[in-house]
Amino acid sequence: MAYPTRPQEPTVWQKSKMGAMMGCGVGLTIGFIFGSYSIMRGGAGPRGFVATLSQYMLSSAATFSFFLAIGSVIRSDSVLPPHMEAARLQLLSPAIRSRADGAALIKARWEAEKRQH
Known part of the structure; x- marks a missing residue:
């Protein structure tokens, strides 16, 4: 393959x-x-x-x-290859992320909490 x-x-x-x-x-x-x-x-x-x-x-x-x-x-x-850089950006704290990323993260957490209850 x-x-x-x-x-x-x-x-x-x-x-x-x-x-x-x-x-x-x-x-x-x-x-x-x-x-x-x-x-x-x-x-x-x-x-x-x-x-x-x-x-x-x-x-x-x-x-x-x-x-x-x-x-x-x-x-x-850049020291890291592009796929590792993308993974690093996903693991950053929410304070460093953009406003749109933060809003998407909050929405995902609310959906997870709704499914738990």
């Missing part, structure tokens, strides 16, 4: 690369917007339009990609 396999979760390195690529795209866009505005407001300077705009875009892309890569790794860093 063949057991169904779960899709594999991306590795930490893959998550870091994905965060860096997203940050690079966002940084290039933000660098283009703010660089263009700065050039229109103050002029291109001695290096010229293209060199000044590319400096804005590349520095912004490097900054955004660095922080998004780190953020994606920190956010997805």
